[in-house]
Amino acid sequence: xxxxxxxxxxxxxxxxxxxxxxxxxxxxxxxxxxxxxxxxxxxxxxxxxxxxxxxxxxxxxxxxxxxxxxxxxxxxxxxxxxxxxxxxxxxxxxxxxxxxxxxxxxxxxxxxxxxxxxxxxxxxxxxxxxxxxxxxxxxxxxxxxxxxxxxxxxxxxxxxxxxxxxxxxxxxxxxxxxxxxxxxxxxxxxxxxxxxxxxxxxxxxxxxxxxxxxxxxxxxxxxxxxxxxxxxxxxxxxxxxxxxxxxxxxxxxxxxxxxxxxxxxxxxxxxxxxxxxxxxxxxxxxxxxxxxxxxxxxxxxxxxxxxxxxxxxxxxxxxxxxxxxxxx
Numbered sequence: 001x002x003x004x005x006x007x008x009x010x011x012x013x014x015x016x017x018x019x020x021x022x023x024x025x026x027x028x029x030x031x032x033x034x035x036x037x038x039x040x041x042x043x044x045x046x047x048x049x050x051x052x053x054x055x056x057x058x059x060x061x062x063x064x065x066x067x068x069x070x071x072x073x074x075x076x077x078x079x080x081x082x083x084x085x086x087x088x089x090x091x092x093x094x095x096x097x098x099x100x101x102x103x104x105x106x107x108x109x110x111x112x113x114x115x116x117x118x119x120x121x122x123x124x125x126x127x128x129x130x131x132x133x134x135x136x137x138x139x140x141x142x143x144x145x146x147x148x149x150x151x152x153x154x155x156x157x158x159x160x161x162x163x164x165x166x167x168x169x170x171x172x173x174x175x176x177x178x179x180x181x182x183x184x185x186x187x188x189x190x191x192x193x194x195x196x197x198x199x200x201x202x203x204x205x206x207x208x209x210x211x212x213x214x215x216x217x218x219x220x221x222x223x224x225x226x227x228x229x230x231x232x233x234x235x236x237x238x239x240x241x242x243x244x245x246x247x248x249x250x251x252x253x254x255x256x257x258x259x260x261x262x263x264x265x266x267x268x269x270x271x272x273x274x275x276x277x278x279x280x281x282x283x284x285x286x287x288x289x290x291x292x293x294x295x296x297x298x299x300x301x302x303x304x305x306x307x308x309x310x311x312x313x314x315x316x317x318x319x320x321x322x323x324x325x326x327x328x
Contacts, residue, residue, distance in 0.1 A: 022035065023180065024180075025180035026180075027182055028094045028181075029092070031089060031092075031179070032090075035177050036177050037176055038175040040174070043171050044173055047073065050073065054069055054070035058070060083168070083169050084173040084174075084175040086118065087121060087169075088123075090116050091114065091116045091164070092114065094113040095112060101313075102185065102186075104151060104275075105152060107149070108151040108157060108185055110146065110147045112125065112162070114144075115138065115139070115141065119140070122136060122166055122167065122168045123138055124164070125162055126147065130150065130159075133145050133146070151187040153187070154316075154317045155186075155187060155317055156184055156185075157187050158183065161178040164177045188313045188314075188316070191275060191278045192272060192278075194279055258302030260293070260302070261277055261291060261292075261293055262293075262294045262295075263295050270320065274316050277293075278313060281293075281309060281316070293315060295315065298319065300312050300315055
């Protein structure tokens with residue numbers, strides 16, 4: 001058994017290297033004769049067997065009608081080969097860089113753009129061993145589909161090649177390809193509710209308000225309707241000149257010291273600790289609080305906003321990545 005598994009692994013590696021040379025990885029791939037493979041399906045082999053039987057029967061019994069039928073069926077088979085190939089030829093697939101957030105244990109959806117100048121029908125897209133996305137029709141106008149893949153652990157998810165397959169028009173031939181769109185997706189650690197392990201907080205500050213923005217003079221936050229008695233220095237004169245009415249500028253500043261979330265030193269419970277940090281990040285971000293992250297050898301400066309949340313979650317997801325990386 002071990003010998004058979006070793007042979008299978010070597011064959012897979014050899015096939016993978018051959019595919020890498022024949023169909024190199026790229027963020028955008030258009031299928032052509034070099035990247036399309038075609039073989040008869042089980043139904044197609046049965047079709048050919050019927051053609052052979054009819055031909056032998058017709059020649060033995062000198063029956064021109066049966067021989068003509070065998071030639072007709074064989075011509076249909078040849079026509080299906082051509083139309084099956086043309087159905088995939090010219091199909092373009094492009095990966096999108098903006099991918100929805102995915103936490104460990106969830107199904108990761110990878111958006112793919114597709115188009116075909118000559119139209120394509122009944123296209124099946126899937127990652128190895130994952131659910132299949134069926135596209136009934138691909139037109140010259142760019143469309144979008146999402147391919148699902150299981151993401152059981154945190155880290156950098158590399159799902160590998162996408163299998164593109166079709167059996168259009170009659171199911172006689174199976175035409176397929178394996179394309180690599182260089183897809184890499186960061187899977188965040190699964191949030192687990194925990195007490196907020198916050199540090200560097202002034203003892204006079206409340207956790208719920210520390211690191212939040214309050215009215216101040218440091219940073220512009222927006223415009224609001226003018227209230228009688230407010231300073232004329234706050235008036236948005238540009239908007240007034242545009243006919244938008246009397247508006248005043250609002251400014252804000254952080255209240256108290258920024259919050260820091262840190263990792264517990266108990267490495268034996270590393271995944272649970274990282275999941276708790278992930279939950280803390282989501283909680284603080286939802287409250288618009290300023291916070292930073294401190295990990296061994298990694299520090300993210302205090303900040304706020306959506307991009308900061310993603311940066312912090314990414315650092316948590318990639319911490320000791322060799323322990324959490326998943327290869328599909």
